[in-house]
Amino acid sequence: MLLGLLAGGPRHGYELKRSYDEQLPRARPLAFGQVYTTLARLVRDGLVTPVGQDQAGGPERTSYAITAEGLAGLRAWLTAVEPPAPHVAGALLAKVVVALFAADAATARDYLVAQRATHAARLRELTALKADPATGLSDVIALDYAITHLDADLRWLRTTLERVATQAQEGSA
Amino acid sequence: MRPGTLVRLASVGSRADALRVALTALSATLATLAVLTAATVLAIPELAGPLAGTAANNTTYRSALLNEPGLRPGVVIALMLLTIPVLALAGQCGRLGAPARDRRLAAVRLAGATPGQTVSLTAAETGLASTPGVGIGFAAYLVGRRVLDRPNQDGRLPLPTDVLPPWPALLAIALGLPLVAALTAALVLRRVRVTPFGVVHRQRLPAPRPWPAFLIVPGVACFAVLRPLLRYAERHRLDVPEGAFIALLFAGALAALVGLLLGTGWISHVAGRVLHRVARRPAALLAGRRLIADPWASSRVFAAVLACVLFGGGAAGMRAYFATEADTRRAYDQWWTVQQGFRYTPGGDDSSLRDMDLVYAAVLVGLTIATLGLLVGLAEGIVTRRRTYAALVASGVPRGVLARSMFWQTLTPAVPAVLVALAVGVTMTWSLTIEASTGGQVGTLPGGPTAVAPELTRGVPIPFADLGLFAGGTILAIVAMTGLALLFLRPSVSTEELRTT
Amino acid sequence: MTTVLLEARGLVRSYGAVAALRGVNLAIAEGEIVAVTGPSGCGKSTLLHCLSGILRPDAGEVVYRGRRIDNLSEAERSRLRRTELGVLFQFGQLVSELSAAENVALPLLLARTSRRRARTAALSWLERLGVAEVADALPGEMSGGQRQRTALARALVTEPRVLFADEPTGALDTLAGEQMLGQLVRLATQQRTTVVLVTHDPKVAGYAHREITLRDGQIDPTGLGLAGAGLAMVDTEGVG
Numbered sequence: 005m006l007l008g009l010l011a012g013g014p015r016h017g018y019e020l021k022r023s024y025d026e027q028l029p030r031a032r033p034l035a036f037g038q039v040y041t042t043l044a045r046l047v048r049d050g051l052v053t054p055v056g057q058d059q060a061g062g063p064e065r066t067s068y069a070i071t072a073e074g075l076a077g078l079r080a081w082l083t084a085v086e087p088p089a090p091h092v093a094g095a096l097l098a099k100v101v102v103a104l105f106a107a108d109a110a111t112a113r114d115y116l117v118a119q120r121a122t123h124a125a126r127l128r129e130l131t132a133l134k135a136d137p138a139t140g141l142s143d144v145i146a147l148d149y150a151i152t153h154l155d156a157d158l159r160w161l162r163t164t165l166e167r168v169a170t171q172a173q174e175g176s177a
Numbered sequence: 178m179r180p181g182t183l184v185r186l187a188s189v190g191s192r193a194d195a196l197r198v199a200l201t202a203l204s205a206t207l208a209t210l211a212v213l214t215a216a217t218v219l220a221i222p223e224l225a226g227p228l229a230g231t232a233a234n235n236t237t238y239r240s241a242l243l244n245e246p247g248l249r250p251g252v253v254i255a256l257m258l259l260t261i262p263v264l265a266l267a268g269q270c271g272r273l274g275a276p277a278r279d280r281r282l283a284a285v286r287l288a289g290a291t292p293g294q295t296v297s298l299t300a301a302e303t304g305l306a307s308t309p310g311v312g313i314g315f316a317a318y319l320v321g322r323r324v325l326d327r328p329n330q331d332g333r334l335p336l337p338t339d340v341l342p343p344w345p346a347l348l349a350i351a352l353g354l355p356l357v358a359a360l361t362a363a364l365v366l367r368r369v370r371v372t373p374f375g376v377v378h379r380q381r382l383p384a385p386r387p388w389p390a391f392l393i394v395p396g397v398a399c400f401a402v403l404r405p406l407l408r409y410a411e412r413h414r415l416d417v418p419e420g421a422f423i424a425l426l427f428a429g430a431l432a433a434l435v436g437l438l439l440g441t442g443w444i445s446h447v448a449g450r451v452l453h454r455v456a457r458r459p460a461a462l463l464a465g466r467r468l469i470a471d472p473w474a475s476s477r478v479f480a481a482v483l484a485c486v487l488f489g490g491g492a493a494g495m496r497a498y499f500a501t502e503a504d505t506r507r508a509y510d511q512w513w514t515v516q517q518g519f520r521y522t523p524g525g526d527d528s529s530l531r532d533m534d535l536v537y538a539a540v541l542v543g544l545t546i547a548t549l550g551l552l553v554g555l556a557e558g559i560v561t562r563r564r565t566y567a568a569l570v571a572s573g574v575p576r577g578v579l580a581r582s583m584f585w586q587t588l589t590p591a592v593p594a595v596l597v598a599l600a601v602g603v604t605m606t607w608s609l610t611i612e613a614s615t616g617g618q619v620g621t622l623p624g625g626p627t628a629v630a631p632e633l634t635r636g637v638p639i640p641f642a643d644l645g646l647f648a649g650g651t652i653l654a655i656v657a658m659t660g661l662a663l664l665f666l667r668p669s670v671s672t673e674e675l676r677t678t
Numbered sequence: 679m680t681t682v683l684l685e686a687r688g689l690v691r692s693y694g695a696v697a698a699l700r701g702v703n704l705a706i707a708e709g710e711i712v713a714v715t716g717p718s719g720c721g722k723s724t725l726l727h728c729l730s731g732i733l734r735p736d737a738g739e740v741v742y743r744g745r746r747i748d749n750l751s752e753a754e755r756s757r758l759r760r761t762e763l764g765v766l767f768q769f770g771q772l773v774s775e776l777s778a779a780e781n782v783a784l785p786l787l788l789a790r791t792s793r794r795r796a797r798t799a800a801l802s803w804l805e806r807l808g809v810a811e812v813a814d815a816l817p818g819e820m821s822g823g824q825r826q827r828t829a830l831a832r833a834l835v836t837e838p839r840v841l842f843a844d845e846p847t848g849a850l851d852t853l854a855g856e857q858m859l860g861q862l863v864r865l866a867t868q869q870r871t872t873v874v875l876v877t878h879d880p881k882v883a884g885y886a887h888r889e890i891t892l893r894d895g896q897i898d899p900t901g902l903g904l905a906g907a908g909l910a911m912v913d914t915e916g917v918g
Contacts, residue, residue, distance in 0.1 A: 456793075457792075457793060459784055459787040459788050462776075462787065463775070466780070467775045469775070471775075562774075565771065568771035569771075569784075571732045571765050571767070572759060572785065572832070573757065573758070573759030573785070574756070574760070575757075
């Protein structure tokens, strides 16, 4: 990710952190420490090189630029297809399965209602942000990613409930 | 598709919509009656005249139209023309798209049928639906022969109930009519596309041009040149077969009719543009736009009506001629009787006028059938747009606005078209004979001097009263049918049409 | 958002033997955007038709601004729909022979506005919805998104207090649907228009302030939209 940002031109650590936050505002926030450790690792691997220092009225800042090797690496990363998540795992899945098959009806019901309500509320919240015309493009893309996942969770929840109910009905019939 | 499958699918379809089947059967019945009557008239034996190659009048019937061999082809032509509105009605029924039917046709397409197969399916449906109608027509004809077989005192029959068309002709009618009905349906369905997702009734066509309407001019000219031609043939002693003149008149009538129908498309288009420009209220605006979008709809819907009106206009012209002729003859009679020294008492009614009444009746029957076709056509227009209408009503458009827009839409092109049709019809016959004249002969008084009868020439007046009656009646019928068609609006705007799932 | 604008009390409506609504109670506040969701056949559309006065309920009341509207005559309900309520359907609502601007102007013309002023208003609404370029096109010549936005312009041109939308994005692709919904919500918020949005799509429901789930013609407080018997069965299956 940082390589991608550096491909736009040399920057120093603080700028990198800022543009990261600007372009992916709703991703997990990036800590300063993390920026510098990552930069140090990239320099060690020869993908990034320090290009200069300035001290204009503040702490010393080192600018970094991407190397040819770094560009090649970036291109390789961009062209490599991301494998679909190999293992179906997640807290939501685990909880729903446990709720449906191990808990009593009341508990399962309360959990599912609350879970659905929370998902739906989050979906509404993110949708409102997305529909706001002030929201920038990269932000909308990130929001869309989250909304689509919430939507998938909600649909999956419904289908699961229906599936289990149908199965139970057929079993008891 | 194998014929068996076709018949099976078509009969499934025919069970589903009773209205369409009933109307198709009715039109088939009427067509059967008309064609059978024509065949019967044709079957009246030609009696050999006193001279070889000439034909003598029959004396079996009360009407000169049936007795005189020269008039019989006219009767046959008139009866055959009567089948045009009837067949148009049958074809319109094939288009009548009840919602269930549209869905069924779409489902057949979705199941893999080609567009051609759905057309043959709807044609087969029409053919099947018309079969019982043909049966009823035959039954009515056979019963009617018995019931109407009533000779008067001098043994003359009102109708040719004493002859029966030859068997092959009857068989051809029984088998041919359903086939013709099916073909008409296929023809009418030309502009309807059945897609897997529904039935699409409209394709954008180029705006109609006024020039096809000029076909009316040669049409009328065929009539106008008849008299000069006859005179020319007479003067030069040319032996022109009678059939050539009949063919000339027939071609003229056909050209005028086609020109009229093509012209109606243009009239609709222009009427739509004018209405669209001057409309202040939504009803007129909607109607104007509809006319511009599909100007051919009105010429299609009114085709049969206009044909009847054209024919009616012609008949009115003929009647005016006969009436004038009868008047002159009476005047001559009066002069003659007075000359003889008797007191003149006007004689009985005139047979040619009675015959014209028969023609009027035929025109009225045709007009009635054509009006039924109009009803079907208008209802089809409403049913086709049901989803839009339902959405409009849901968004608060009053039904009255939709109803008014229907009236605008039918009457704006219909009124000028009907007037033009009447004018063309009357001009055609009027140009045949400008005046009726008798007299000029020498009357010989028994044992006395000779006297010259006065020239009695009277111009044939334009029969404004009859024409006004025709125009008024037709327009009234159109208004009534539009009102009836609006009954289809209520079920069409049900919320069922708005359902999304 | 405190005054109740539209209220349903014990709404019952059947189609023949099929009960579509079985006692629905619902209060919608002014300016609120409410999504009505639920599985197909749960009575969503019927509820919308009853609330907007298109259908009359068999029993129960619809109260709009403190006044019962379910017992008004068809003509009065038509007038109400034309002036204070707007409706938007999935498709097929534009008059195919009228241009976009004429379609939008139609409700104003019905209200006896002059043609010139109606056209001006229609053009400004098409402009606000970003479809000014198709003002003189016929619906058949527009894209699905343009058609639906024209329909939205027509629903909003009378500045209704309540907008009823039945699967408004059902016939649109994701982006066009999103764009239209975004505009719908933004304009509704600007005008303080109350919106009742019927949908089966959680993403579309995400545009609302509140979501109501229907199940078998009744409001399902759990939001799961699943028969209560279902979970009981799950219980016997799971534990027993």
